[in-house]
Amino acid sequence: MASGILAGWLLRRRNLRLLGRIISVLIWLLLFLLGVEAGGDERIVKGIASLGMEALVVTSGGVAGSSILAYALWRVAVRGKTRESQKGGEVR
Amino acid sequence: MKGSLKIVGFFILGIIAGMTGLLHIDDFGFDVSFTALAMLMFCVGIGVGSDFSALKSLRTQSGVMLLLPLITIIGTLAGCAGISLLFPGRSVSDLLAVGSGFGYYSLSSIFITEYRGAELGTVALLANICREIITLLGAPLLYRWFGPLAPISSGGATSMDTTLPIITNVSGKEFVVLSIYHGFVVDFSVPFLVTFFCSF
Numbered sequence A: 001m002a003s004g005i006l007a008g009w010l011l012r013r014r015n016l017r018l019l020g021r022i023i024s025v026l027i028w029l030l031l032f033l034l035g036v037e038a039g040g041d042e043r044i045v046k047g048i049a050s051l052g053m054e055a056l057v058v059t060s061g062g063v064a065g066s067s068i069l070a071y072a073l074w075r076v077a078v079r080g081k082t083r084e085s086q087k088g089g090e091v092r
Numbered sequence B: 001m002k003g004s005l006k007i008v009g010f011f012i013l014g015i016i017a018g019m020t021g022l023l024h025i026d027d028f029g030f031d032v033s034f035t036a037l038a039m040l041m042f043c044v045g046i047g048v049g050s051d052f053s054a055l056k057s058l059r060t061q062s063g064v065m066l067l068l069p070l071i072t073i074i075g076t077l078a079g080c081a082g083i084s085l086l087f088p089g090r091s092v093s094d095l096l097a098v099g100s101g102f103g104y105y106s107l108s109s110i111f112i113t114e115y116r117g118a119e120l121g122t123v124a125l126l127a128n129i130c131r132e133i134i135t136l137l138g139a140p141l142l143y144r145w146f147g148p149l150a151p152i153s154s155g156g157a158t159s160m161d162t163t164l165p166i167i168t169n170v171s172g173k174e175f176v177v178l179s180i181y182h183g184f185v186v187d188f189s190v191p192f193l194v195t196f197f198c199s200f
Helices: A002-010 A017-039 A042-046 A048-083 B002-019 B032-049 B052-060 B063-086 B092-099 B105-116 B118-146 B149-160 B164-171 B173-198
Strands: none
Touching (some): A042 B118, A048 B118, B032 B105, B063 B092, B149 B164, B164 B173
16 A cells, blocks of 8 residues: 555656546455355355344444534534634634 | 445345355465455555645645544544444454444455455445445434534545535535545545554
8 A cells, every 4th residue: 555655646647537447446346255255154144134233233333423522523613613703713 | 326336236246156156265266355455455545645635625624623534533433342342242343443444335344354354344344334324314313413513424434425415415515625524534544444453
């Protein structure tokens, strides 16, 4: 990845439209391979329902956690804005 | 949404190929998924390296709102750590790695498959697709309960592309730049955080 960042910086003036397509194709290939690996594993095929449930619960936890903190940040931002109604900038 | 359907389609095709025994992951003679992963990382790196300007130009947003990506990352990790109490069979770092996908299902599930096996990789794929779907469907509710920043935070890495339209609709046009900046920073953190939590 580090070599990619370097290459990208060197090529930054070039047209990189092709890159997005290459990335999509690689992602499709890799997810296809993940499917092959998961489909070939009986344990995973049998447990797909409980794995899906686990996925949903974990994500709900993540969404809840980030939403609560986002609410706290919003309260701080609104309070800062009313205090500095002129510029509404730096609150820190 | 069309992009996610395509992704799920390839995953399901793979499952069918694996289940029917048409294809086996060891048939290739070399580690094909690692090779493809290395190529993918190279390409993602090129994208990041050539796109520093995008990050700089979005720095115009002022004040405390710039902390939103950090808030999203901390909130998600805290939530996942809390949830891990419900799954004694999984280590905290496993679930933190799953949570660190922030909706970027393709990259995170590929990484986790490589480091932790196909089972957790499947959980990661499903969990991060769920995150996008929850945001698309639940944005109005999140807005009502937690204010205008919550749909952006919930969108995670997708707040700059797939969930941007719904965020614009629900939270308002004035949050577009913040939402793109947020998605960009969170997206950037995914490969680092996922590999970090996989290393435990």
